[in-house]
Amino acid sequence: DAMVIQNPRYQVTQFGKPVTLSCSQTLNHNVMYWYQQKSSQAPKLLFHYYDKDFNNEADTPDNFQSRRPNTSFCFLDIRSPGLGDAAMYLCATSRDVGGAKNIQYFGAGTRLSVL
Amino acid sequence: DAKTTQPPSMDCAEGRAANLPCNHSTISGNEYVYWYRQIHSQGPQYIIHGLKNNETNEMASLIITEDRKSSTLILPHATLRDTAVYYCIVSPYTGTASKLTFGTGTRLQVTL
Numbered sequence: 001d002a003m004v005i006q007n008p009r010y011q012v013t014q015f016g017k018p019v020t021l022s023c024s025q026t027l028n029h030n031v032m033y034w035y036q037q038k039s040s041q042a043p044k045l046l047f048h049y050y051d052k053d054f055n056n057e058a059d060t061p062d063n064f065q066s067r068r069p070n071t072s073f074c075f076l077d078i079r080s081p082g083l084g085d086a087a088m089y090l091c092a093t094s095r096d097v098g099g100a101k102n103i104q105y106f107g108a109g110t111r112l113s114v115l
Numbered sequence: 116d117a118k119t120t121q122p123p124s125m126d127c128a129e130g131r132a133a134n135l136p137c138n139h140s141t142i143s144g145n146e147y148v149y150w151y152r153q154i155h156s157q158g159p160q161y162i163i164h165g166l167k168n169n170e171t172n173e174m175a176s177l178i179i180t181e182d183r184k185s186s187t188l189i190l191p192h193a194t195l196r197d198t199a200v201y202y203c204i205v206s207p208y209t210g211t212a213s214k215l216t217f218g219t220g221t222r223l224q225v226t227l
Contacts, residue, residue: 004158042202042217043159090158094213102147102206102213106158 003027006091006107013081014115021076021110023091031097032074033104034066035090043090049074050097078112086114119203124222127197133190135221137203140184146207148179149215150188152199159202159217162188193225 005024013019023032031050035043047056049068063085065077078085088111092104120138127133139148149164163170163177165186170177176189190197202220206213 042219043153043215044217045214048214092158097213100164103149103161103164104151104159104215106160109156109158 004091004093004105004107006089006110008110009108010111010113012113012115013078015083016080019078019081019112021078021089021091021112023074023076023107024072025074025091025093025105026072027093027095027105028071029093029095029105030071031094031102032068033092033094034064034074034076035092037088037090037109039087046076081112081114083114086112088112118216119205119218121201121203121218121221123219124224126224126226127190127193129194129225129227130192133188133193133197133223133225135188135190135201135203135223136185137187138185139203139205142183142205143207146205147213148177148183148186149204149206150175150177151202151204151215151217152197153202153220154196154199162201193223195225195227197223198225199223 007022033048034046037043046060063079067075088109090109091107094104095101147164150162151159153159163175165177179186200220200222202217204215
């Protein structure tokens with residue numbers, strides 16, 4: 001029973017063509033995160049939402065945007081994908097912050113290819 | 116942010132205990148130690164976390180030294196399905212979320 005669901009699992013887009021990745025959760029968690037993981041590298045946090053409050057990491061490119069229309073859904077928008085944006089994109093949730101409440105549950109990821 | 120140091124790779128025979136070390140010498144008093152693992156082509160999976168006491172759950176045990184500068188994750192009876200990259204993460208409380216800053220991790224290979 002998947003609790004954090006990412007669609008699609010594989011996404012192919014063209015250079016410069018906007019693309020949206022989606023994430024949904026059945027855990028009713030307050031916090032949702034987006035990570036980027038390039039080949040053979042560790043996941044890197046792009047941004048997160050605490051409820052409706054958006055928190056961007058300082059080094060996240062402006063090309064990456066996010067929307068959270070309600071508790072269950074969160075979207076990652078890449079406005080003009082470049083070849084360097086090809087990666088696995090991971091969505092995660094946590095109930096809240098601090099200690100055990102910050103345990104993060106990850107989806108299976110969306111692997112993005114840019115042609 | 117406190118940083119962690121882990122060996123890049125380790126091998127373990129199936130059925131034996133796997134002991135994965137982690138150094139976090141600059142950890143602050145309110146920072147937790149978390150362990151996650153990532154099996155190939157899957158999202159990371161939470162294993163265990165602790166503040167200063169040793170912890171045990173159905174997956175693993177976490178031993179934290181008294182000075183909190185290092186810890187060891189113990190998988191008591193490793194199986195082939197435990198082959199994965201294991202990440203030791205020290206997480207600060209930042210007000211709206213506790214970030215997970217993944218390091219390079221330890222690639223554990225469990226063999227027959």
